[in-house]
Amino acid sequence: MNTNTETDLEVKNLHAWFGQFHAVKGISVVYPKQSINAIIGPSGCGKSTFIRCLNRIHEEVPGARSEGEIILKGVNINAPNIDPVSIRRQIGMVFQKPNPFPSLSIFENTIIGLKLQGVRQKAKLMEAAETCLRKAALWDEVKDKLHQQGTSLSGGQQQRLCIARALAVNPSVLLMDEPTSALDPIASAKIEDLMSDLKKEFTVVVVTHNMQQAARIADYTSFYILGEMIEHGLSSEIFTNPKVPQTEDYITGRFG
Ligand SMILES: Nc1ncnc2c1ncn2[C@@H]1O[C@H](COP(=O)(O)OP(=O)(O)OP(=O)(O)O)[C@@H](O)[C@H]1O
Ligand SMILES: [Mg+2]
DSSP states (O other): OOOOOOEEEEEEEEEEEETTEEEEEEEEEEEETTOEEEEEOSTTSSHHHHHHHHTTOGGGSTTEEEEEEEEETTEETTSTTSOHHHHHHHEEEEOSSOOOOTTSBHHHHHHHHHHHTTOOOHHHHHHHHHHHHHHTTOHHHHTTOTTSBGGGSOHHHHHHHHHHHHHHTOOSEEEEESTTTTSOHHHHHHHHHHHHHHTTTSEEEEEOSOHHHHHHHOSEEEEEETTEEEEEEEHHHHTTSOSSHHHHHHHTTSOO
């Protein structure tokens, strides 16, 4: 259990809109360093919108905007003078459906972020690829076929490749939106093990519909309904002794 209270990421009164539609309503939360933080709640309650605000992808949707503070290492990264592209290097994201670049090899998929940053030396790129593929627990499975297309891998391997790609630019926070929902139980278990390793270096925020998964891997869990955070706390408490009746209804399957 993570009891590290040093803050990596703090969200203060975050709101998000799609046009007139108010999708995220005043979320405030602290994510400690080296912790896994799950977000659960019924479909449409704003989980994806919330995490997409954290790395400033939400604002790429036409008509979408957000308000509130997102404080990473003491700096409000939701301020207008902050370049969203630089934030996406510090806060990486992995999506529900593995999305390796189809025309790129396993090697190129892993180091694309570094290349875009201007790193050119082959030896440096090779070293980075090995480091990240090892961190993503994929190296042993791909080390003899680094020049095959990323899309030639299985779904679970592709998802670990996407995790390696996110890690290559050395982020401090990793956002994961239902990262195992398209995977079989064995591939899901691998990603869960991997997340427990990754939290030694990264703060992880993961959206999941799988309660057992949240209870197993997350130090803290937040429960959302209709854009609001209804309850937040240690997973050990949320899943055994929730304080709010709606949380209890949801985790016991009576709601949602
Ligand atoms: N591009 C969009 N334009 C307009 N409304 C949107 C858009 N994307 C999401 N919404 C709305 O915002 C609300 C929150 O959606 P969001 O995708 O964040 O939910 P979610 O909790 O991630 O759901 P799920 O569990 O199904 O993935 C929903 O009412 C949804 O219809
Ligand atoms: Mg979603």
